[in-house]
Amino acid sequence: MRGRRLGPVLLALVLASSVAGCGDSDGGGGGTDSADWPSGKPAVDTSGLVYAVGDTVHLGDDSSLEVGKKVEHFVLAGAGAYFTAGGHDAGGDASYYVDPLYYSTGDGKAREVAPDASDLTASADGRYLMYMDMGSGKKDGFGTPQAVVVVVDTTTGDEVARTSEGMGDPGSDDDLADLYEDAEPQLEGITADTAYYQGARDDVAIDLSTGKVAVRGDDDKPPSSDGLRSPDGRWTVEDVYEDYAPQDRLVTADGQRVQLTGVPPKVDLVRWISDTVVAGSALDGSADAEGLTAGSTEPLITCEATSGRCEIVPGPTAADVVFPESSAAAG
Structure with missing residues (x-):
């Protein structure tokens, strides 16, 4: 088993040459058609050995969450697990592909909370959820939606940001499908106060306390993302x-x-x-x-x-x- 994940956006583009979705993003910080996010419940413990097998997420304290669907990718956040379970063709003529985001607290039920999550991550303490939606942004002249990054504070259920900053301009001559295949935007992680992602045109930082979205300079980089160094660096x-x-x-x-x-x-x-x-x-x-x-x-x-x-x-x-x-x- 090789544990390093292939680029999620490139995978999404391979699966569908034309993507559509539910609702539009305004391309800036702040939510528009935000989901009804769960909130206000005690956070699930994210420490220790955590892994999923089938439809069960195993926690570090030897307890488990039955989530109702076979898990393909997941994070622990809020009071449960956010996960994808494999996408499907959609539209009347099956002309596009979506990979819905589900949430479960372990009651055996999977609740759909977003129409597409081509990439997802969470803060180490499970407070913040971040995902990339390749299906519901504004479409370019070729019918490809602009990528949207969403950050949610699971303690309040509020969207900290919903943005397409750095993801190309669907109103210009940009061919977003070609742009995303070449540049492959991706999430880079979350620190105590900032969420980071690599856009197709620019690298972006989101201030978790204010929701401010800003293009990063060359010297403003997130901590190492290779996953191979121990947290304390030893x-x-x-x-x-x-x-x-x-x-x-x-x-x-x-x-x-x-x-x-x-x-x-x-x-x-x-x-x-x-x-x-x-x-x-x-x-x-x-x-x-x-x-x-x-x-x-x-x-x-x-x-x-x-x-x-x-x-x-x-x-x-x-x-x-x-x-x-x-x-x-x-x-």
Whole structure:
């Protein structure tokens, strides 16, 4: 299992050459046709090992949320999980494709809260939700909607921002489909006070306290977004793939390799779940050009960086597990 996600906007463009949706964005900060966002409930605990298998989101305290649909991508925010479950053709002639955003508190019911979420993330504490909507913005002359980025404060249910800043101009000669395929706009993460995204024309920052949307300068960058460095910066995962299998290495800040024990040596380390613990999978067996060989498995694992001791998480295998879309700039 390789834990790095392919560019979501490029995927959306491949799935549909023409996209449409429900409602328009005014292209600036502040909401227009905002959703009825859930609010006012205690926040779900986002700490520890969090992952989804099928229609169940497993939390770090060993409890779980039954969300009513098979999860493809998700975040924990507010009192539950926001997730996509696979899109579908829409329109009378099936002329466009949408990937709806759902919300569930674990009661087995999936509530649709937005018509499309081609990319999503959340703040580390679960207060802020951010997603990119490729289906409901103003359309250019070729019928392609302008990308819209939405940030929601889940404690109040208010939209902090709904904006298309930096996403090209549908009223100009811009061919948005070509622009998005080349530039591939994407979310970059959320810090304690700012949400960041990479637009097709400009990079943008959103002030979470005021909702102000501003084009960023070259020196105004979010924290590292590679996901391989531990939150406190003491360890880094070296992403290695050789002989048809992941063979990641864990090293200290001064370049010393941490010897991992307790699991098979070929590991794929994809997500830090604390300052010292990283999660991923191990290859128990072998692989070739066609995939895992007969009898081989890839169990879910966690590794403690201070000791190098790893443990297999009973039950799920890498092929079944979906990790949350973490905020690359969490802080």
